């Protein structure tokens with residue numbers, strides 16, 4: 513059996529004719545940028561996110577950068593970020609000239625260790641950027657409390673957690689502005705690059721709308737130095753189709769995760785994902801950990817099961833961040849996760865027989 517890390521075959525088979533119709537309708541309309549399809553998707557995504565507004569942008573990294581810019585984050589400001597996140601969270605901070613201040617994750621949830629945030633807050637700190645990594649929400653209640661106490665903005669990085677909730681509230685609805693990505697492989701994915709910003713502060717949202725479109729509200733009249741980061745009509749129409757399936761597809765992810773949880777739970781030396789109190793997990797990534805990660809990975813590939821590593825090198829050890837002079841050992845928890853983590857295949861359409869094969873393949877390694 514051959515099991516890829518990710519396959520779109522099943523989810524696209526559910527909606528192929530609708531996707532084609534959506535593309536056809538955009539071609540027929542003759543309007544490709546900033547039109548009705550975008551307006552429609554923005555309304556639908558705001559509703560899904562339980563926010564007053566959603567603004568489509570070109571990708572998730574831009575969504576983060578534009579959020580920070582809109583909040584006035586600038587040169588020399590400090591932003592609290594996880595030490596173990598995908599590089600985009602850090603790059604967004606750098607892009608506006610601010611400094612990412614890493615905070616170690618909780619080794620069980622892989623999300624920001626809330627008890628370590630306050631010791632990193634200085635007079636220059638302007639915002640906290642919680643990342644709901646792998647599809648599990650951060651402890652947002654406590655993070656919002658800390659932000660309030662220290663007068664900080666919160667920008668959620670919700671790229672991996674569409675439809676996840678914390679204490680009944682959906683991720684992407686807590687912060688002042690929140691960024692998400694619709695990169696094809698995300699739980700809600702376009703057929704190309706796309707992203708969005710969500711929020712409830714209409715004044716901020718208005719600024720976002722202007723910034724993403726050349727700093728212009730009225731064509732050829734520029735109020736600020738904006739960027740070109742628009743979500744095009746084709747991707748918006750595609751996302752509107754996919755939005756109708758996201759609840760079903762998320763449930764299918766959870767069913768597969770439950771099976772992995774059950775079948776893999778008694779393997780000694782293998783750590784499974786947990787769900788912290790108050791959270792729901794949407795399993796963008798089903799991440800296991802073992803000190804024998806490299807050997808397990810080789811074993812699985814030999815059997816035709818293709819895992820992935822999210823992520824092999826934490827941001828502080830990336831060449832791109834050599835300027836900060838961080839070295840191995842500076843963020844040991846992030847490093848431990850990077851050295852021991854393995855993401856096993858989990859996507860809607862993974863059949864029961866395939867899930868069983870993944871389980872048996874993992875078991876045969878530990879036997």
Ligand SMILES: *Cc1c(COP(=O)(O)O)cnc(C)c1O
Nearest residue numbers: 571572573598600669671693695
């Ligand atoms: C994917 C991702 C992003 C960036 O999204 P793009 O659309 O690829 O720019 C940002 N943060 C996290 C946590 C992500 O997983």
